Amino acid sequence: MRSSDPGFGIYVHWPFCKAKCPYCDFNSHVRHEPVDASSFADALARELAWFGARTKGRKVDSIFFGGGTPSLMPPAAVGRVLDRIAELWTVAPDAEVTLEANPTSVEAKNFAGYRAAGVNRVSVGVQALADADLKALGRQHTAEEALGAFRLAAKTFPRVSFDLIYARPGQTVAQWQSELARALGEQQGHMSLYQLTIEEGTRYADLHRLGKLVVPDEDVAAELYDVTQELTAKAGLQAYEVSNHAAPGHESRHNLIYWRYGDYAGVGPGAHSRIDEGSRRLALATERHPETWRAQVEARGHGVIEETMIETSDQAAEYLLMGLRIAEGIDLARYSALSGRPPSHLAELTEMGLVSVKGDRLVATHAGRRVLNAVIAQLAAAGAS
Known part of the structure; x- marks a missing residue:
């Protein structure tokens, strides 16, 4: 799994969601009017060209659509972005192309379109297998709906990830053991298993501050972590990263670029980049507000608002x-x-x-x-x- 060359990846941020989850501090936005997906795809394509000029000669090893909720993107918009990447860079024949997906039935209907556009891996945000917990997490699906969407994804894409959140309010070790065992019976080679963290600026942070949200204490959280390592290892999914478990060959290549401190170009509202230019390593960040970002791209070809050299x-x-x-x-x-x-x-x-x-x-x-x-x-x- 180790590589002396971390590789080069492209991250594409789709910032829109149906609803804001109370635990989420990502750059996500709810719009009550229909989003003009075509104009945002055009803006992504234009910003990609700006990054293409900055990274000439690089070979793309991975592409990752994150968010927000990229499974709200029309397949045609995903195809537009992937076609533009192929025009600007040499894309490795075995490049990993991942899209994060919410497991609602409406979004699952797009799976065939994403596969046809070139996506070959999806990360399915199941998050919980208990309906009451899903509701508390602000999710727009039931556990059975999530499992149905995951099974459809497994039939549609060569590689899939089953994503869960644990150490949820009121969750016991026994409950997590049962839930994780059920998930392990469904997984197809990769699981992202994240401990819930209370992030500033979220609804959960407000509730936690008021004493209205109680999460497992440090001792219980540590026990939950140990149970996670034990059960995944028994299932043949090694903990190749703190929160990620995979069978050999199923590791997330895109995220490994981050963890190996490789280069990546991030396009879309609020995206970040790390790029080596000669002897300099640069950190870039784009405008977070979607419509403002789009206007900046239309005016000057990119929405980058921060560019700094990283000291050694x-x-x-x-x-x-x-x-x-x-x-x-x-x-x-x-x-x-x-x-x-x-x-x-x-x-x-x-x-x-x-x-x-x-x-x-x-x-x-x-x-x-x-x-x-x-x-x-x-x-x-x-x-x-």
Whole structure:
């Protein structure tokens, strides 16, 4: 699974949703009037051309439609974007093309159109297999509807991901064991299993602050995490990343580009990019408001509002933050070249069983993944190495 070349990916952001989920802090927007999908697809195509000029000669290894809810995109709009990418870059013959999908019956009807347009992987946001929990999460589907959509996706696309959220309000370890076992009976090689986090600016954050939303405490959350690792491993899905589990060959290639600290161009409202230009590494971000972004693209060819050079010390921090999430860890030589020194407190953290050195790689152990933020802080800190 490891690669010395992280690859180059393209991220396409579709910002629109039917409703705003109370836990979501992504750049998503609800419009009560029909969205002019054609004009937004045209704007995406135009912004892609701007990025194409900045990344000439790159080969595209993966494309990812995220959101928002990209399964609200008409298949023709998805095809328009994919055709434009093929015009601007060389696309690898085995490139992964992923689209995030909500499992409502209306959106599932588009699956055949997406496959015909060139999508070869979908990530299905099932999120829960209990109707009451789905309602509390603000989802627009039932558990049976979600399973039906997932099964249809599995018949339509070569690769699919089954996505769930756990550590939900009131959820017990026994409930999660039962729910995850049911999901493992449905999965087709990849699962994204995320612990619910309370993000600032969300409805859940407001409720949590008022004491009206109680999530599992740290001990229960840790037990839920351990159960997740145990059951997925028994099913043959290795934890190749903290929250992602896959059978060999089913890992998300696009997300591995992020975690390996590769290059990617992000188009659409609120998208982010990391691009190497010569000796410089650049961070770019686009305007978040959809209609404002579209107007900027129409006026000047892109909606980028931030472009900064990332200092090597900050590159080291980002590489550490992303790379220790995956089972293969980080390349110690690459980290030292960026930071100017080896990781700090390495002997101490190794003795504690939180990290290990395997050849030229530094990896977080199972125990280290449970407290990964603290481990990363110690490795990045100034001090003894």
